[in-house]
Amino acid sequence: MRTSVLKAKISNAQIAELLAREAGKSEGILARAYKKAARSAFLWPEHACDLLSNGRSLTELKGIGPFMAKRLRDWLDRPPVKITPPFLRRDFLTLADAKACLTEHPGWAARLRGDLQMHTHWSDGSGTILEMAAAAAERGYEYIAITDHSKGLKIAGGIDETELAKQGAEIDVLNKANRAARKTLTVLRSIEMNLNPRGEGDMEPKSLRRLDLVLGSFHSSLRATDDQTARYRAALNNPHIQILGHPRGRIYNYRIGLKADWSRVFAEAAQLNKAVEIDCYPDRQDLNLALLKIARNEGVRVSLGTDAHHSWQFGFIELGLAAALKAKIPADRIINFLCLSELRKWVSKLDEP
Numbered sequence: 001m002r003t004s005v006l007k008a009k010i011s012n013a014q015i016a017e018l019l020a021r022e023a024g025k026s027e028g029i030l031a032r033a034y035k036k037a038a039r040s041a042f043l044w045p046e047h048a049c050d051l052l053s054n055g056r057s058l059t060e061l062k063g064i065g066p067f068m069a070k071r072l073r074d075w076l077d078r079p080p081v082k083i084t085p086p087f088l089r090r091d092f093l094t095l096a097d098a099k100a101c102l103t104e105h106p107g108w109a110a111r112l113r114g115d116l117q118m119h120t121h122w123s124d125g126s127g128t129i130l131e132m133a134a135a136a137a138e139r140g141y142e143y144i145a146i147t148d149h150s151k152g153l154k155i156a157g158g159i160d161e162t163e164l165a166k167q168g169a170e171i172d173v174l175n176k177a178n179r180a181a182r183k184t185l186t187v188l189r190s191i192e193m194n195l196n197p198r199g200e201g202d203m204e205p206k207s208l209r210r211l212d213l214v215l216g217s218f219h220s221s222l223r224a225t226d227d228q229t230a231r232y233r234a235a236l237n238n239p240h241i242q243i244l245g246h247p248r249g250r251i252y253n254y255r256i257g258l259k260a261d262w263s264r265v266f267a268e269a270a271q272l273n274k275a276v277e278i279d280c281y282p283d284r285q286d287l288n289l290a291l292l293k294i295a296r297n298e299g300v301r302v303s304l305g306t307d308a309h310h311s312w313q314f315g316f317i318e319l320g321l322a323a324a325l326k327a328k329i330p331a332d333r334i335i336n337f338l339c340l341s342e343l344r345k346w347v348s349k350l351d352e353p
Contacts, residue, residue: 010049010076012094014083016041018075019068020253037063039252042094042282049076088256091288095315098322108325111337114143115317117192117215117245117279117305122167123148124156125309129170129187133178135311137185143340145190145213146171147245147305152194152202153219161207164191168210186340188212192245197221199234201241208240213347215277215305217245218258228258232265236274242350243303243335244269246279246286254283262291266298273350275301275335280320281313292327303335 016038023034040063041048048058058069102109118132119125125132129146136144148167149158159167168189175187190213193201201208201216208214216235235244247265250257269276276295279286284307287295295302302324306316324334331337338346 010079010083012041012044012047012096013085013092014079015048015072015075016092016094017083017085017089018080019071020085020089022071033068035253037068039283040064042092042252045095045099047096048072052076089253091290092252092282092285093289093319093322093326095282095318098318101322101325102318105325108331109318109321111331111334112141112304112317112321113336113339113343114141114145115306115308115314116145116188116190116213116243116303116336117147117277118144118308118314119148119156119192120146122146122157122159122163123153127310129167129174132308132311133174133185133187135314137183139314141185143186143188143343145188145215145305147190147192147213147215150191150193150201150203152196156219158194158202159191161204164203164207165210190214192217193241194219195235195238195241197231199231199236199238201238203240205240212344213243214241215243215245215303216241218249222249222255222258224258227260229260229264231258232260233268236265236268236272241274242347243275243277245277245305246284246307247276248286248288248291250284250286250288252283252285257286262294263298266295266300270298270300273301273346275303277303277305278320278323279305279307280316280318281307282316282319285319285323287323289323289327292323292329296327296329299333301333301335302329 019034019038023031026034044061048061051058058064058072120127120129120132149156151158151160171187171189178185189211192215193203195201195216195218216238248257304320306313308314
């Protein structure tokens with residue numbers, strides 16, 4: 001075993017950055033392989049340097065074959081002097097770091113009652129509602145929110161008012177069966193409603209009245225470079241939403257997201273008693289750690305959603321839990337730490353005139 005490997009404490013996030021740089025310098029299949037490996041690095045459950053120090057093969061890591069393993073070995077043996085990501089790839093947690101953080105604070109994850117953003121085959125997800133519910137029950141959740149996309153997001157198979165009602169009926173049947181079987185999981189009738197830049201939703205308000213929860217998210221005009229504070233304040237004042245989903249709209253190595261006076265945005269949300277989301281999907285992690293610290297100072301509520309498109313992605317919740325913990329968000333401000341009755345009470349108060 002090389003002593004240089006033992007001394008090198010290059011992190012998975014730094015490896016992801018080095019892989020992303022190689023992708024930018026490569027072409028064709030090789031560029032795609034580097035890019036895929038960079039994204040995979042955020043989901044490695046262990047640090048690559050620890051695997052190597054323990055005499056294990058780097059090919060155990062997802063997305064790493066013999067060629068990539070050699071590149072990683074070179075970096076681990078001789079780490080570059082400076083590995084600073086550009087803003088497009090900055091402030092993303094790795095699963096290995098998240099797990100280490102949560103291991104140090106075991107009581108934190110134990111507070112989690114459920115997941116408040118996910119997609120099924122009703123829109124662009126690959127799992128059924130039943131499959132998502134079964135996986136959630138295995139995790140001991142008290143509730144999950146099915147938040148398929150709304151009709152304005154056609155590229156993601158968004159559902160219209162009629163389909164939303166049919167989905168609601170399916171959820172009602174499942175919840176009735178769960179109660180009869182004395183299962184504790186409740187599936188919430190929800191939606192991720194598409195918002196235009198004016199903060200307006202794309203669904204008829206009457207179709208939303210039977211829902212338990214509504215997320216509102218921006219999916220267009222996300223590359224604007226001017227201040228978007230007015231857009232966010234308008235969205236938060238939309239009376240039909242309770243949670244502002246993936247607010248910044250960033251995506252790893254693809255889109256940096258929108259600019260705003262975040263203190264004003266979060267202060268507005270706090271005044272309205274609405275929540276802002278940590279989208280735990282690895283490529284999003286939005287709100288990111290820097291913005292979460294501002295959110296903490298403004299006293300806003302925070303919601304956690306994996307944005308899962310299949311049940312195996314429920315594990316992404318650890319990224320959001322760790323981010324909230326690192327940002328020192330008080331436990332009483334995290335929506336997912338509320339029991340179901342408290343969650344319903346919060347929503348009902350928002351619905352009061």
